[in-house]
Amino acid sequence: MTIAARHRLAVEALALSGDEQVLEVGCGHGVATRLVLEQLTTGRITALDRSEKMIAAVQSGSPDAGDRLRTIAQALEDVDWAGEKFDAIFAVNVDLNLRLGERWAPLLEGLLKPGGRIVLAFEAPPKSGKADGFAKPSQPRLEAAGFAVDIRAGEAGVTLVSAHLGQPQ
Template sequence: MRKRHGSYGFDAPWALAGLLFGALVLLALAAASFSLDIIPAGIAFLFGGLYTLASAASYVYTTRRGKFAVWAEELDRLSGDEQLLDLGCGRGAVLLLAAERLDTGRATGVDLWRSKDQSGNDEPVARENAEAEGVSDRVELVTGDMRDLPFGDDSFDVVTSSLAVHNIADDEGRAQAVREAHRVLRPGGLMLVADFQHTPAYESVLRELGVIDIRRRDLGWRFWYGGPWFGTTLLEARKPAV
C-alpha cells in the first residue's frame, strides 16, 4: 500500500484520550506508591499503566495505519469499473482507497459529518483528501443519513462501511441502515461492513431480506482498537442475483 497523502485524523478521539489519560493516572499512582514505599500497590499500578499505554498504542496504530492496510487488501478484489458507495465515509479512509482502484468506476461517500465519531470529520476535509490522493475526479460526496439513503434501488455494485453503522444508537436504526445498504446494492453486488459491534445483528437483517451468501470474519490485530476485546469483524455478503 502506498503512503497516504491525505489527513485522516483519529477514530473516536474521545476513546483514545480516555486511554491516554488512564495510563497517565495509573503511572502517577505507581510513582506515588513507590515513593511511599507501598511496593505491591506500586507494582500493580505500574503494570496497569503500562498495559493501558500499550492499549493506547494499539489504538493509534489501527486508526493511523492498520485499518488502511486491512482495507487495501479487501479492496484489491475490485475490478476497476464498479460504482461503489461508502457509508459513513468520514474523511475518506476507505472511500479514497477504493477510488484509487476504480479506473473507470466511481466512489460515492455519504456521511452526516459528526466530529465525535472521527476528529476533524468534515466534508471539505474529505474533498481535500481526495485532491491530495489524486482521485477527486472519481469521488462524489453526499451529506445524508445511512438510514434513508438518497439513491435509487440497485444503484451500486459495491457497498462498504467501516466502523460507522454502530454509531446509530438504536437497534431499529442500525437495522434500517443495513436494509438501505441492501436496497441500493444491485443484484449480485458485494457488501463489506467492518464493525466491532452488532455484526451478528447485521447478518440477521440481511438473512431476513433473503441474503444467504454471508460470512463474518475477524480482521486481526491490525484492526484492534486497544486490544482483542475491541477487535473488528468484517461482514461480507453478496446480494442474490435475479
C-alpha cells in the same frame, strides 16, 4: 501516512476490479475512500457522511479524483437516491444496527445492483466485546434481506462482515 488495518481490510474485502460504482457509508476523513480511489479506473465512489466537516476533508484529501469521486453530506436514510444502484457498499466503524435498527439491511439491499456486495468493518476497543455486539445482529438482518453472509475476525481485532446478494462469492 499509516493506514489503519480496519480501512485496509475493508477495502481489500471489496475485491474491486476498477470499474465498480461504490458507496462508502460514514466516510469520515476519507482514508478508505482514498484507498478505493487508488483501485478505480473507470468506476466511481460516492463518499457519504452526515458531517459537512468530514465531507470537506474527503474533498481536500482527494484533489485529483475528478469524476471518480462524489461526496454527499447527509445521513444514509435521508438521501434521495433516485434509483441509483451500486456494485458495492461498505462502512468502517459505523454501527448501522445502533443507528438504524432493522431498517438498514433492506435499505442497503435496495441500493445494490444484482450480485452486489456489502462489507462492514468494525474495530472494537480491546476486550470490549463490542465486535460481537456489532456482528451478531448484522448477520440475521442481512440474511433476512436476501444476503449470504460471512463474518470473520481479521487482524488487529477487526471484525469483517461480508455479504453478497445471491450466491456466496
